Amino acid sequence: MHKKLFIPGPVEVRQEILDQMAKPLIGHRTKEISELQRNISNNLKKLFYTENQVMLSTSSGSGFMEGAIRSCTAKKAAVFSVGAFGKRWYKMAVSNGVPADLFEVEMGQATSPQMVEEALSTGEYDLITITHNETSTGVMNPIKEIADVVKKYPEVVFCVDTVSSAAGSKIEVDQLGIDICITSTQKALGLPPGLAICTMSNKAYERAKTVKNRGLYFDMVEIYDTINKKDHQYPSTPNVSLMYALEYQLDQIMEEGLENRFARHIEMAQYVRGWAKKHFEIFADEKYLSNTLTTVKNTRGISVKDLNGELAKRGFMISNGYGDLKEKTFRIAHMADITLDEVKELIGHINEILNLEE
Numbered sequence: 001m002h003k004k005l006f007i008p009g010p011v012e013v014r015q016e017i018l019d020q021m022a023k024p025l026i027g028h029r030t031k032e033i034s035e036l037q038r039n040i041s042n043n044l045k046k047l048f049y050t051e052n053q054v055m056l057s058t059s060s061g062s063g064f065m066e067g068a069i070r071s072c073t074a075k076k077a078a079v080f081s082v083g084a085f086g087k088r089w090y091k092m093a094v095s096n097g098v099p100a101d102l103f104e105v106e107m108g109q110a111t112s113p114q115m116v117e118e119a120l121s122t123g124e125y126d127l128i129t130i131t132h133n134e135t136s137t138g139v140m141n142p143i144k145e146i147a148d149v150v151k152k153y154p155e156v157v158f159c160v161d162t163v164s165s166a167a168g169s170k171i172e173v174d175q176l177g178i179d180i181c182i183t184s185t186q187k188a189l190g191l192p193p194g195l196a197i198c199t200m201s202n203k204a205y206e207r208a209k210t211v212k213n214r215g216l217y218f219d220m221v222e223i224y225d226t227i228n229k230k231d232h233q234y235p236s237t238p239n240v241s242l243m244y245a246l247e248y249q250l251d252q253i254m255e256e257g258l259e260n261r262f263a264r265h266i267e268m269a270q271y272v273r274g275w276a277k278k279h280f281e282i283f284a285d286e287k288y289l290s291n292t293l294t295t296v297k298n299t300r301g302i303s304v305k306d307l308n309g310e311l312a313k314r315g316f317m318i319s320n321g322y323g324d325l326k327e328k329t330f331r332i333a334h335m336a337d338i339t340l341d342e343v344k345e346l347i348g349h350i351n352e353i354l355n356l357e358e
């Protein structure tokens with residue numbers, strides 16, 4: 001039996017989107033593919049509220065995270081982490097020989113604008129990475145306040161991981177001054193995994209051109225240049241099938257309306273938070289809660305594994321806690337094309353299984 005996915009990626013994908021991927025292929029050096037990519041870019045620019053270049057990579061989101069920190073750090077990167085995915089960015093820097101410092105907070109807390117100010121004011125850094133929405137803890141960082149600090153340091157390239165929030169939460173790239181904004185297809189965009197997406201500013205591009213040893217596959221300069229020189233094509237063969245699905249889904253998202261989509265995510269988040277507070281506790285600092293997933297503190301000491309086993313029999317799946325938070329927390333994703341009614345149905349089943357009152 002298929003289990004409807006309430007996990008923070010891959011998410012539940014509607015059949016009509018999956019069907020797009022069964023279409024016959026086209027060459028990756030044709031007018032048709034250029035048009036496909038142009039349509040995708042135009043809609044992604046709307047989604048990210050940006051005029052910056054939009055780039056795709058046939059990898060998961062991590063590909064562009066690694067590409068960004070490696071290609072765009074000339075001096076040293078300041079990596080701000082509020083959980084597993086922030087730390088991953090630091091590991092990428094270290095393993096590529098990119099100088100970097102890691103700034104962490106206690107799990108469940110957010111990165112504060114003060115921390116960012118303190119680090120950048122040293123003048124040591126020329127690139128900063130922020131996780132917008134931390135998928136392990138369910139924290140959504142105060143990106144506007146952080147952006148206001150970063151704006152005071154024009155030499156700093158501002159990179160943001162919006163993998164689990166883009167298309168579920170409003171991210172105004174140009175207003176925030178984000179130089180590289182990264183996401184993946186398999187989260188709030190509601191598509192299968194297999195493409196990374198990013199926006200890249202001219203400033204980030206100019207910086208990258210001064211950096212040696214950018215690698216090849218994730219060389220952000222090479223990708224940026226090829227899109228311009230070859231009318232929206234890529235250095236190597238992209239995942240054309242998933243691009244069909246992405247083009248289709250972006251049209252659907254525009255039809256739903258961006259504001260409506262973001263509002264739907266907030267509605268679902270509020271419902272799950274209300275339930276979590278009634279029967280458990282919320283793990284993250286309540287001032288910085290994610291709109292796309294909720295990490296619930298397992299205050300009742302239930303077996304999350306057993307709960308998921310029972311949910312599976314009913315055709316649903318949620319996520320256990322991430323890493324060390326396994327069994328201590330569990331995560332309910334409320335993102336992509338899932339509706340409030342579907343979330344209510346899931347919660348109804350959890351209530352029944354755990355004998356909780358409505």
Ligand SMILES: *Cc1c(COP(=O)(O)O)cnc(C)c1O
Nearest residue numbers: 060061062085133135163164184
């Ligand atoms: C899922 C996730 C990633 C990793 O993305 P992949 O597409 O799996 O490479 C990075 N950051 C955050 C916040 C995520 O949720």
